[in-house]
Amino acid sequence: MAQKSHTAAQLVSLARAAAAQAHAPYSGFSVGCAIEAEDGRIAVGSNMENACYRLGTCAEISALTSAQQTFGLGNVRRIAVAGGHIGDDGALAGTQAVLPCGGCRQAIAEARDLSGVDIEIVASSGDGGAISTHRISALLPASFGTDNLDDAKN
Numbered sequence: 001m002a003q004k005s006h007t008a009a010q011l012v013s014l015a016r017a018a019a020a021q022a023h024a025p026y027s028g029f030s031v032g033c034a035i036e037a038e039d040g041r042i043a044v045g046s047n048m049e050n051a052c053y054r055l056g057t058c059a060e061i062s063a064l065t066s067a068q069q070t071f072g073l074g075n076v077r078r079i080a081v082a083g084g085h086i087g088d089d090g091a092l093a094g095t096q097a098v099l100p101c102g103g104c105r106q107a108i109a110e111a112r113d114l115s116g117v118d119i120e121i122v123a124s125s126g127d128g129g130a131i132s133t134h135r136i137s138a139l140l141p142a143s144f145g146t147d148n149l150d151d152a153k154n
């Protein structure tokens with residue numbers, strides 16, 4: 001059975017483990033994302049770059065796609081992100097918390113629009129030493145969303 005709720009530290013540790021699976025040979029910057037559902041289920045993802053640089057995918061998009069398959073976007077409650085460069089020792093390094101990029105914030109807002117729940121985002125540095133917690137409403141205020149599309153219908 002799915003664990004009901006993970007601690008922020010557990011979620012960050014899942015995100016850091018996911019970063020180890022990144023395919024990031026061009027930037028050298030590995031990102032991992034762990035998403036927790038309402039009932040504790042987890043979906044993970046990591047960034048996947050491409051020789052055609054612009055086709056690269058962010059870790060959050062990868063994890064959101066898996067979340068949709070596993071428990072549905074409308075059940076997303078918390079998202080942990082961790083990123084950094086892989087050090088010589090093979091461990092994820094970096095002291096600055098990594099927050100979702102603008103495009104990923106928009107994708108997270110889509111999940112928020114489905115449930116009405118202000119999704120929590122736990123941002124971690126690669127080394128796990130710097131952690132900050134945010135809400136999607138604060139990271140993407142005054143956003144474009146499903147309301148706009150509904151409003152445009154006549």
Ligand code: THU
Nearest residue numbers: 027029031047058059099100101
């Ligand atoms: N990246 C993510 O996976 N998520 C973010 O929110 C920011 C950036 C990835 C994209 C690219 O593969 C690498 O980090 C450097 O930008």
